[in-house]
Amino acid sequence: xxxxxxxxxxxxxxxxxxxxxxxxxxxxxxxxxxxxxxxxxxxxxxxxxxxxxxxxxxxxxxxxxxxxxxxxxxxxxxxxxxxxxxxxxxxxxxxxxxxxxxxxxxxxxxxxxxxxxxxxxxxxxxxxxxxxxxxxxxxxxxxxxxxxxxxxxxxxxxxxxxxxxxxxxxxxxxxxxxxxxxxxxxxxxxxxxxxxxxxxxxxxxxxxxxxxxxxxxxxxxxxxxxxxxxxxxxxxxxxxxxxxxxxxxxxxxxxxxxxxxxxxxxxxxxxxxxxxxxxxxxxxxxxxxxxxxxxxxxxxxxxxxxxxxxxxxxxxxxxxxxxxxxxxxxxxxxxxxxxxxxxxxxxxxxxxxxxxxxxxxxxxxxxxxxxxxxxxxxxxxxxxxxxxxxxxxxxxxxxxxxxxxxxxxxxxxxxxxxxxxxxxxxxxxxxxxxxxxxxxxxxxx
Ligand code: NDP
Ligand code: 2IT
Numbered sequence: 001x002x003x004x005x006x007x008x009x010x011x012x013x014x015x016x017x018x019x020x021x022x023x024x025x026x027x028x029x030x031x032x033x034x035x036x037x038x039x040x041x042x043x044x045x046x047x048x049x050x051x052x053x054x055x056x057x058x059x060x061x062x063x064x065x066x067x068x069x070x071x072x073x074x075x076x077x078x079x080x081x082x083x084x085x086x087x088x089x090x091x092x093x094x095x096x097x098x099x100x101x102x103x104x105x106x107x108x109x110x111x112x113x114x115x116x117x118x119x120x121x122x123x124x125x126x127x128x129x130x131x132x133x134x135x136x137x138x139x140x141x142x143x144x145x146x147x148x149x150x151x152x153x154x155x156x157x158x159x160x161x162x163x164x165x166x167x168x169x170x171x172x173x174x175x176x177x178x179x180x181x182x183x184x185x186x187x188x189x190x191x192x193x194x195x196x197x198x199x200x201x202x203x204x205x206x207x208x209x210x211x212x213x214x215x216x217x218x219x220x221x222x223x224x225x226x227x228x229x230x231x232x233x234x235x236x237x238x239x240x241x242x243x244x245x246x247x248x249x250x251x252x253x254x255x256x257x258x259x260x261x262x263x264x265x266x267x268x269x270x271x272x273x274x275x276x277x278x279x280x281x282x283x284x285x286x287x288x289x290x291x292x293x294x295x296x297x298x299x300x301x302x303x304x305x306x307x308x309x310x311x312x313x314x315x316x317x318x319x320x321x322x323x324x325x326x327x328x329x330x331x332x333x334x335x336x337x338x339x340x341x342x343x344x345x346x347x348x349x350x351x352x353x354x355x356x357x358x359x360x361x362x363x364x365x366x367x368x369x370x371x372x373x374x375x376x377x378x379x380x381x382x383x384x385x386x387x388x389x390x391x392x393x394x395x396x397x398x399x400x401x402x403x404x405x406x407x408x409x410x411x412x413x414x415x416x417x418x419x420x421x422x423x424x425x426x427x428x429x430x431x432x433x434x435x436x437x438x439x440x441x442x443x444x445x
Contacts, residue, residue, distance in 0.1 A: 002034030019102030089125030092166030113431030158191030211245025213372015238319030326351030
């Protein structure tokens, strides 16, 4: 890392002790930014990096609620409003027991650059709670969401901060959150949340957008090597929103997706995953992946274990951070890997990224490859602002254009900085320059 940037990075780490994921995200971005600071000394003079690493505002709050047996439960809620240079803070809410400030800050930091890459007018933020929705009834989830919004409402708004979903937050949760926001504020403010139901202000394609967008990005990346998804053997991790839609799109483009996972284990279905069955089990029944293997012949279920033991030509990590380490990366490379597309946020460890890049594997980092979700959220905001709703075809075409644009920006930036094919460098510099320019233009705030 450039010595000037390393000194700033060390100060950021010391000021934010115990936040390993935030440290990792900051370090990874800083490793790309040395050459930009050679060309733009004004970024160092304006202390852009120091400002970028300090969130504009961080909110931490108590979320009390009662479970179905009448017992009082207490969770912790977070919203980190990281950077508003390009637009209102925008980013999802994650409900998962592992959530703490370090995870929310890593996600919010990544979101700044991702949102900049989309070219849409959105700043970066993220939030969530250590609440675990798994095994909770709809009524418990509703009471939790109502309590969470009873604090969050005073910090958000269509021109201020616009949350959406992430792990553990889908259409059901956004519905409960929106209902409570409307009830407290007495405003039908559609643009305050995205990922809404289609009959009350949501956008077609938003549910599919992250997984679809990841596959569209990787298709563009494969084209640079004269290849495509057609005929590829694909492994996906996770089986939630992003994973399921990545499976569907990859197969629509002619790939065979042979494996996917949840936190309990993984399935191998050599015939190609049956997307309708997967959706039925995961989205309708909220069941476990093991059920898939019980309902379809020729499917192996492996309890625990790593889905990265299954060989693939294309790997799409779509579950969670640091789920693919250096050992798994080396195994995939040995078994003939051609490309990796991060549907999740920071799923590959820094060691894994190094293994992929050293081996010449095409590697698309999450902040570029999974930007289709937030980009389509911005399209939802556009529809809300104009009180309009677009067709599936039109919205999917907008998503495709945005993903191709992000791909090309990353590739061109990598070329411009003398590292062709380095999408990590391209994404980090491409996103950073837009934010840095806007921050300097807006003065010291
Ligand atoms: P979901 O809650 O729909 O699905 C999450 C999936 O990942 C589940 O299969 C879950 O398994 C698995 N998973 C979660 N945590 C772990 C863990 N600690 N270990 C192993 N598996 C785990 O979330 P999404 O699909 O929305 O999100 C997946 C990833 O994509 C996240 O990194 C998210 O930040 C990122 N992302 C999401 C976007 C969106 O629009 N939703 C946009 C851009 C990125 P189990 O059910 O067993 O917990
Ligand atoms: O990580 C992400 O980009 C998301 N979870 C989606 C954010 C959004 O505002 O749609």
